[in-house]
Amino acid sequence: MSRPQPPRLVPPPDLYGRPRPDRYLQALDWLASKYVPLFTGKDRYGTRPRPPETHPQELTVVSREPVADDVVSLRLATGDRRLLPRWQPGAHLDLILPSGRRRQYSLCGDPADRYAYRIAVRLLPDGQGGSAEVHRELTAGSTVGIRGPRNAFPFAGDRKVLLLAGGIGLTPVLPMAREAAWRGLDWHLVHTGRSRASLPFAGEVARLAARHPGRVTVLTDDEHGMPSATDLLARAGEGTAVYCCGPVPMLDAVQAAFARSEAKALHFERFSAAPIVDGKPFTLRLRDGRELLVPADRTALEVLRADDPGTPYSCQQGFCGVCKLRVLSGTVDHRDRKLSAQQRADGEMLVCVSRAAEGECLELDV
């Protein structure tokens, strides 16, 4: 990927400097020249049977209820109440909303319930409208496109666990607490939020606390003051694994304070795409002459993928280098953490994060 080299036709010299091509590689060369024709003759790609589609692509909202200020919980099932794919704590579902927006919500029900998934959605006043759309459109009886479930926050079931949940961040953590209790682990759950009324699933948390005295702590800013990350982590003894889900400032604070705690491991939900800061619209010109517009709120990669789903990428944060493309003309606003000055000068660009000035046209070698 990173350094395309012209194929060298002569095997390199012997390892220990004998003045002849390396015999091992010469032998491999000969083998390859026989092997490739022998085993590529039969076309096996088109002949394979397609496995039947097992994951449902659409679910129905079977019930909907408010679970805190501005938070609704939805139960989703297939129209004919079929068995759903299994999931484990930390998993999320992708909702494909009527507008085409795609949003991810953690599953917060019981993994043993094989006929319905439960999610909870907080209405974000300043979000990009996904949560507002869920609150407005997804009434009981409506249908919604889904993908998944997939898990980006897996629970390892460590012997000692501290579960830290901020507000709606309880959703992936609640099934973890139940699994921890079920597995007989040494666990503790801390749920934080502005006020009691803002905490989702307060009733379920209270029942969990009643059944497992001393294992659940609820801290609200109005009653207890804002807890510091150090206070939160103080509950982690030696060898504890911490699972944390909440608003970004909470995650950052816990990560920063982690080294000073006794805990052994720290787990977050892992987000993929980095947010676009101060993006301007620009254009991409492809080898075939077509021009694609990159709007201010989308990345060049998203636009290329919409055009060709086979476009390579991976981290979407500008560090892995998989999405690298060559720019033939135009000035790139490099925003990655990977390319060297030399690579940039050679016209390389990481399209997952890097952009161009408003109205600029980047001519790409694809």
Next chain:
Amino acid sequence: MSTIPPTDRPDRPDGTDRNDRTDGTDEHSDLVLTPRDVRFDWDRVPVHWVPGEPTATHVINVLHMLLPEGERWFVRVFQQAVPLITDEELRERVLGFTGQEAMHAEAHQGVLDHFVAKGIDIGPYIAQVEYLFNHLLGDKEGLSPQREREYLIERVAIIAGIEHFTAFLGDWILNAKALDRAGADEIMLDLLRWHGAEEVEHRSVAYDLLRHLDPGYLRRARTMVVSITALLQLWVRGTRFLLAVDPELAGSVEPSVRTAWTAARRGLLPNPVKLGISALRYFSRNYHPSQEGSTRQAIAYLGASPAARAAAH
């Protein structure tokens, strides 16, 4: 249509439900794979990072010579295979895989550059590795489109075979307590265990991709033979080479199967018998990589790894 909250039953009296998964385990099969932006500081890491064990150290050091080019080759091959994938979920896993392998290649490249700076002349071996992955296993000129596609799938199959071993080694290194006891360098251990944990985490991807492109048994079995033979030879040659050119040793340590064997018995290297048995499992008709190694253990390590933790979110 129930309006009763489904959850919060007493601690899962139906707990047995957890064990009736089709694959008979409670392994995670739905993990989102994404690369982790790890960084390592090699400055203070010695070449002989298992003190007093030159043979064991160099057997493992061969990894640093093979992986940068090898894993870049994985990435190139998989990138070419992406357009052939018709399953959206598999495509995402394959893309996650490529990013993880790209990061592995860079991390091991860091070690390699450090070794070169310490005066080990590994140039001749690296030239051979480059020849192997860029030319011998690279794209071939003059193939028909159909042959080109089959050759691509053949290489995916070779990678699936190699990934069986990387998952085996990943599982081994996560459990190799003997290396801690022997005082192995912590940064090097973190590199190997972070890499090993991601290998365990993504161990099914190459195999599932192969099954998607060609579910046949013959290709899988044939390419495993290729992978085993090639890896074994590369390893033996690499170890002998490192022992010969390492200026700190100045040729004082003879390559010896016996020394390697005793190191393996003491847990400093993987047990060759277990490795052989594991390779045989790949030929079973019921083989699936998810049956090898423990995803939970890999996840637990990725939360504890200093490098992976610093790279989180």
